[in-house]
Amino acid sequence: MIPYGRQQISSDDVAAVVAALQSDWLTQGPAIERFEQALAARCQARHAVAVCNATAALHLACLALDLGPVDSVWTSPNTFVASANCARYCGAKVDFVDIDPATWNLDVDKLEAKLVEAKRAGHLPRALVAVAFSGQSCDMARIAALAKVYGFAVIEDASHAVGATYQGRPVGCGDFADMTVFSFHPVKIITTGEGGAILTNRTDLAQRLQRLRSHGITRDPAQMQGNSHGPWYYQQRELGFNYRITDLQTALGYSQLQRLDDFLARRRALAARYDQLLAGLPLQLPTRQAGAESAWHLYVVRLQLDRIGQTHRNVFEALRAGGIGVNVHYIPVHLQPYYAALGFQPGDFPEAERYYAEAISLPMYAGLTDAQQDDVVVQLRAAVRP
Known part of the structure; x- marks a missing residue:
């Protein structure tokens, strides 16, 4: 059987994972930051936050925007359920924008028409999850222009689009989205086994995403309330999750990124x-x-x-x-x-x-x-x- 997709693992990939296994760190170690920095540099973004999978990445992106039950999030119906579920995890309402018959991405003309009607009815979305279906970006410049007019945030679900470009710039650069999500599942462009990442140019979002992936905890005195008790001290600033990725996974991801x-x-x-x-x-x-x-x-x-x-x-x-x-x-x-x-x-x-x-x-x-x-x-x- 010829599968529709599969990973391609080299001897260098295997060696990278073995090196991580033989290191002092199996999780929460330096391989994670190295992968994040390499990914951000490749995409010309300021920050990359790696997590356990792209579903977690989408969830954290919605949490970082403080989405809740009074909010609405729109996305494409032609996507995996995670693109919509991420809003439901936060209690937000979900609606959809139909697809373009040629590109099979979200139809921006239909989006604009829906926004006009939503403004008239007083039900504008707080965020749009724009899905880069099959690896090809939506018309992100038009989406970003509409976001400015109608006041919604843009999360680009680029789970399919690691390495893609739009208007000559890497997907993930942040020119037209507040946050971009990638997937590193084995059938995707590169793999960490399971894994995902959120890219953003906003330092405030990056810091919050880093906290939220690890129980809402920070060890940074600058993010704490009051004074630190000492080098051992940490604070839980908010309710977060254990969405961390491991050094084993990011060692594989870093190796894959080279190819x-x-x-x-x-x-x-x-x-x-x-x-x-x-x-x-x-x-x-x-x-x-x-x-x-x-x-x-x-x-x-x-x-x-x-x-x-x-x-x-x-x-x-x-x-x-x-x-x-x-x-x-x-x-x-x-x-x-x-x-x-x-x-x-x-x-x-x-x-x-x-x-x-x-x-x-x-x-x-x-x-x-x-x-x-x-x-x-x-x-x-x-x-x-x-």
């Missing part, structure tokens, strides 16, 4: 090759947004079912039966039973629902060989033949 350019080059070559090999088939291929260079976490095609004469499920199962580990990203979040119980229903976000009925994620990872990709294409051609 990020190689990973990106291979993914982009595979995407270009898919474009050529799939041309002329009854498929909608991914659209490149002007000014955005994708990291290509996913390569998604949409089946033109009226031309194929088969169902979405039939094509999917034929590919799986042929040894191609395709997947579907994503079931629209508002259709999940939890969100249906909050009042959402089919038809609320029709473009995301149309997309879901047609989308298939093809294998895409740096270790995918040309021969394996050829096999994917052969099987796909057979599956969509009318």
